Amino acid sequence: xxxxxxxxxxxxxxxxxxxxxxxxxxxxxxxxxxxxxxxxxxxxxxxxxxxxxxxxxxxxxxxxxxxxxxxxxxxxxxxxxxxxxxxxxxxxxxxxxxxxxxxxxxxxxxxxxxxxxxxxxxxxxxxxxxxxxxxxxxxxxxxxxxxxxxxxxxxxxxxxxxxxxxxxxxxxxxxxxxxxxxxxxxxxxxxxxxxxxxxxxxxxxxxxxxxxxxxxxxxxxxxxxxxxxxxxxxxxxxxxxxxxxxxxxxxxxxxxxxxxxxxxxxxxxxxxxxxxxxxxxxxxxxxxxxxxxxxxxxxxxxxxxxxxxxxxxxxxxxxxxxxxxxxxxxxxxxxxxxxxxxxxxxxxxxxxxxxxxxxxxxxxxxxxxxxxxxxxxxxxxxxxxxxxxxxxxxxxxxxxxxxxxxxxxxxxxxxxxxxxxxxxxxxxxxxxxxx
Amino acid sequence: xxxxxxxxxxxxxxxxxxxxxxxxxxxxxxxxxxxxxxxxxxxxxxxxxxxxxxxxxxxxxxxxxxxxxxxxxxxxxxxxxxxxx
Numbered sequence: 001x002x003x004x005x006x007x008x009x010x011x012x013x014x015x016x017x018x019x020x021x022x023x024x025x026x027x028x029x030x031x032x033x034x035x036x037x038x039x040x041x042x043x044x045x046x047x048x049x050x051x052x053x054x055x056x057x058x059x060x061x062x063x064x065x066x067x068x069x070x071x072x073x074x075x076x077x078x079x080x081x082x083x084x085x086x087x088x089x090x091x092x093x094x095x096x097x098x099x100x101x102x103x104x105x106x107x108x109x110x111x112x113x114x115x116x117x118x119x120x121x122x123x124x125x126x127x128x129x130x131x132x133x134x135x136x137x138x139x140x141x142x143x144x145x146x147x148x149x150x151x152x153x154x155x156x157x158x159x160x161x162x163x164x165x166x167x168x169x170x171x172x173x174x175x176x177x178x179x180x181x182x183x184x185x186x187x188x189x190x191x192x193x194x195x196x197x198x199x200x201x202x203x204x205x206x207x208x209x210x211x212x213x214x215x216x217x218x219x220x221x222x223x224x225x226x227x228x229x230x231x232x233x234x235x236x237x238x239x240x241x242x243x244x245x246x247x248x249x250x251x252x253x254x255x256x257x258x259x260x261x262x263x264x265x266x267x268x269x270x271x272x273x274x275x276x277x278x279x280x281x282x283x284x285x286x287x288x289x290x291x292x293x294x295x296x297x298x299x300x301x302x303x304x305x306x307x308x309x310x311x312x313x314x315x316x317x318x319x320x321x322x323x324x325x326x327x328x329x330x331x332x333x334x335x336x337x338x339x340x341x342x343x344x345x346x347x348x349x350x351x352x353x354x355x356x357x358x359x360x361x362x363x364x365x366x367x368x369x370x371x372x373x374x375x376x377x378x379x380x381x382x383x384x385x386x387x388x389x390x391x392x393x394x395x396x397x398x399x400x401x402x403x404x405x406x407x408x409x410x411x412x413x414x415x416x417x418x419x420x421x422x423x424x425x426x427x428x429x430x431x432x433x434x435x
Numbered sequence: 436x437x438x439x440x441x442x443x444x445x446x447x448x449x450x451x452x453x454x455x456x457x458x459x460x461x462x463x464x465x466x467x468x469x470x471x472x473x474x475x476x477x478x479x480x481x482x483x484x485x486x487x488x489x490x491x492x493x494x495x496x497x498x499x500x501x502x503x504x505x506x507x508x509x510x511x512x513x514x515x516x517x518x519x520x
Contacts, residue, residue, distance in 0.1 A: 039501075042500075043485060043486045043500055047485055070486070073446065075443070075444040075445070075446035075448075075449070075487060076444075076487050078444060078477035079442070079444065079477045079480035079481050079484070079485065079486075079487050080481075080485050080486065081477070082477040082480070082481035083480075083481035083484075083485045084485075086478070086481060087481065155484065155485055156485075239451075239504070240504070302501065302502070305502075309447060309448070313447075404477055404478060
């Protein structure tokens with residue numbers, strides 16, 4: 001019984017750590033960006049560089065960018081992969097796309113950055129792109145290219161123009177994400193320190209301290225609980241029309257960001273309105289203006305629907321995953337992790353990769369798991385190897401790609417990914433030791 | 436006779452397109468009858484479109500990467516019938 005309570009406590013602490021203000025400042029904008037990429041960004045922006053006639057020095061980097069822009073949803077990855085391989089730029093760029101997509105997903109990268117650290121997030125992007133291109137080129141050299149009938153490649157010739165307003169919206173969204181997560185002076189500094197016009201009673205103060213919560217933390221959790229039903233009523237049928245709940249849910253999401261931006265301390269009634277807070281106010285006002293005046297109703301609806309779909313699909317599993325990661329951290333002896341992966345060796349990196357293959361976590365849950373490993377003493381090198389391999393290689397994805405590419409190519413691809421993820425972690429670990 | 440293909444990997448958006456297409460067909464009731472098929476195989480999907488969900492009527496791609504509503508699909512059904520006559 002005692003152990004059970006302890007486990008629950010550990011899960012709760014985990015939840016608090018991951019639903020803290022700085023995480024929401026990153027996750028909320030990241031979900032809206034993911035919705036934008038999937039609902040508003042025309043695929044032709046990238047696909048016109050992935051046709052059979054495009055020179056290889058353009059189609060490889062374009063595939064890597066395509067992985068970022070087009071592969072936000074795992075369900076679009078495989079048809080696109082098949083299309084690029086059979087009708088477009090060929091096996092090499094298709095493999096690059098397949099590799100980069102899950103690794104540099106906007107949600108995963110920003111979440112990694114805010115929970116584990118910008119060094120790992122940046123390494124995840126750079127190494128995924130570099131090794132994605134390398135693995136693609138090796139695969140293209142190993143296997144014969146299919147002959148592409150130019151008549152059937154017409155789908156790559158279409159181009160689309162994006163209105164300036166849509167680019168502006170994208171820029172503002174990215175700015176909201178950056179203003180919320182960057183740890184630099186003007187954003188962190190307090191501009192105005194407000195003292196709330198009431199005192200916390202001793203009872204409330206003790207209760208908060210017991211739960212390790214600030215007043216801000218309580219309000220944020222309350223907002224999340226309140227948003228859930230409102231968003232359900234407002235966004236679930238947003239494609240057929242807007243209702244009052246839609247606007248209310250949007251207002252509440254913006255308010256949550258503004259609530260998360262100032263800093264407070266446990267038991268204190270002083271609210272520090274930071275530069276970050278004022279930056280968020282300005283950017284959100286800009287977003288509201290562009291969305292209201294330059295976006296068609298239909299575009300707005302598709303954007304909100306895609307965003308909501310991601311939240312619905314990912315968030316509940318993430319909360320459970322965070323809870324489980326907290327409990328896992330509690331029951332796993334540090335000696336085990338330290339012994340297996342405490343130092344940056346090839347062997348330790350390989351263990352990170354193998355663990356990534358056999359453990360299948362839902363999108364984003366690999367991040368709190370990685371943070372738990374880090375706490376338990378895993379070296380950052382093997383940690384990166386694990387983070388690269390986990391979304392890339394699960395038994396399920398190996399089976400599915402096997403059906404499309406056949407066994408030989410899949411075996412070659414899986415081995416290459418395993419080797420290069422191990423190498424990536426090892427090199428990153430070495431680089432950390434040098435600087 | 437109309438042949439409708441919904442292209443999608445079984446994700447919620449693709450289910451929505453199939454539901455909208457069935458709704459459009461139920462309202463429009465094409466005189467020559469119809470067949471509807473949900474193509475889930477990635478290689479089969481990439482015969483027609485790059486971005487799911489996709490909708491194909493009589494081998495012609497009418498929508499890709501978005502969710503058309505049922506009234507939109509009805510006009511495509513009508514257009515296709517007019518073209519074939």
